[in-house]
Amino acid sequence: MTLNFSQESMLIYTLLPFFALLTVSLNLLVIISISHFRQLHTSTNLLLLSLAVSDFFVGLLVVPFQILLLEPCWLLGDLACILCSFLPVFSVPATAVNMVLISVDRYVAVCDPLRYGTKINPKRVKICVLLCWIYSVSYDFLFLFDNLKKPGKYNSCYGECVISVNGHVDLILRFIIPTTSIIILYTRVFVVAVSQARSMRSHIAAVKLQRSTTVTVKKSELKAARTLGVVVAVFLMCYCPYYGISLAAYELMTGSLINIFMIFLVILNSCLNPLIYAFFYPWFRKTVKLIVTLQILQPHSRQANVL
Template sequence: MVLISVDRYVAICDPLRYSTKVTQMKLLNASCKRITRPRSEALIIYILMSCVSLLTVVLNLLVIVSIIHFRQLHTSTNLLLLSLAVSDFLVGLIVMPFQILLTEPCWFLGELTCTAFVFVLYITVCASVGNMVLISVDRYVAICEPLHYSTKVTRTKVKLCVLLSWVLTVFYAFMMLYGNLEDPGRFNSCYGECLINVNAAVDLVISFILPISAIIVLYVRVFVVAVSQARSMRSHIAAIKLQRSLTVTVQRSELKAARILGVVVVVFLMCYCPSYGISFSGPAIKMSSSTNLFFFFLVYFNSCLNPVIYAFFYPWFRKCVKLIAMLHILQPQSCLTNVM
């Protein structure tokens, strides 16, 4: 019945290419082999991805509500955190549930839905990476040029940068998937498959090599300046003969800065490197294969870790979570609460 429906759809909606497509369907469908996963493996995938999806939505929603509601958090840096949380929230709300459906042997939502899913995937993931680059730039200016930070980084400039980042992300996703959007399913080897075709080399450079290089360079520069400032402070402490009592504090500050920056870079690399490694395997990406599913899951998991890395290190976030959990935000004038 499904094949009959597909045959009638092609005959009516695409009569000029009816004979060609029907011939391809006969040839390709004969060699199409469905890979059925063991029930235990499928169950683990469903439970794990569902839990990560729910956790990603909840954590990023807490960040979004906190920054939007409390006026004290309406700063330039927090606007970048808000944009990052929105992109990661969409990953958990839209991308992950559809990725769970790809664990099935057959994609039953149609070729257009497959292409639309990949389009949203590109937008959300690339927007998340772009926001991380903007946060790196913000931290670089704040630490390396503190005297000029208030003039160089304003809320208006940050809003324009965030808007431009999202616009460029949508444009990039459209250009990368233009062939797939023009003719959904053209790269499928059989019906019921979700297969896309992208320029792996271009995608690797634009969406991974360039942003990760910028993040590493900026964070290394920030770390060097932070260590230099800590050493200068330690020298000043020694000059006033308080070195013994405060050296431990300075050393802890250096270690904390190194640890946070190290977590940011290492987690990003661990989550993104494997997924972009499959770009070297060929231009076609079969979305439902077990290996690719694991690599994509790592990228999505980064969206779950981002609110932990960027928000849970801030004491104000923990206070906001308590106020939200206690429904304090429903009280009048709660937006004026001191959360810093």
């Protein structure tokens, strides 16, 4: 059933922009926090920064362009139709790849902690993040290129905005491969975490001082794994319904209630990530306070102790 301009339309034009503004604001706080404070320039936080950037663009671009596409008659031309359909979602593949990178980071930290510092360092993470965004842009251009050969060739009448997307390729590259990788990696992390927790409980009384330090480090890594596990779980819950519809071979029409609900889930996922950080990470609450009170404008604020 498609939307009529009544209660559903009013809900869309008020609720979606509100969540988009909230998403942009919250992720901007994450971007400023990790970029500004030197203590937060760690490998894991660089991945969180990349994820926050992709979530920021989801909030900034997806809703405005989708509202344009909901109009009953498209009057901006065939080229604008293609750009408005593809540009808002260029950061969605980046979100999926960032989730994979976060899963790899936690896998190495928990399953191979002694070599974590050599395997995962800021320089390698920056290269991986760069490749992630190159892949995201290239992925979008791959679908964009076929439609740019002859703009408007899929329109059946004037005023339509119809584009062609290979749903099977999109399903495999943007959902099945990343999701499978995430599930496999976090299953391994969970198994190792449970094993380590049992080992700690059985030997805690006989632990020496040096060993105690190691246990503390492992506990911090396990806590980070749990927190980022929540982020990954929220990502899967928000993105699975859309691709579940694709797997069921259901045709998702632009402007339908189901389509709007799927867009809302994407926005919700990008909005929830900063809230998860605020709940689990004390450093994020501290940095938000410093940002809101403009204390980051003071000299040497980059060296502030936020951990």
